[in-house]
Amino acid sequence: MAILAVFDKQPADVQDYDVSFASWLTNLADTGASIVVAASPGITLVSSALASGVVKVWLSGGTDKNVYTITINLTSTGGRVKQVEFQVKVKDK
Secondary structure (H helix, E strand, O other): OOEEEEEEEOOOOEEEEEEEOHHHHHHOOOOEEEEEEEEOOOEEEEEEEEEOOEEEEEEEEOOOOOEEEEEEEEEEOOOOEEEEEEEEEEOOO
């Protein structure tokens, strides 16, 4: 799977990341119903939420020089499933 984006963060940062599914949902005349978010081991998934076709993911921690993959599975009210991934590189600056 292609990586949507790569973001940098420091180990002590608690950051939020937004992933929009709005265009995809609008093109299908559908809406988001639920999400499942998973983070590779070593970074903490603080929380996630779906609102108006946008998934907000809060992350903390991580180890310097490691890259973590975050996977989002969105299920629409019509039963469609869309998966996207992004990565977070941890750099202790």
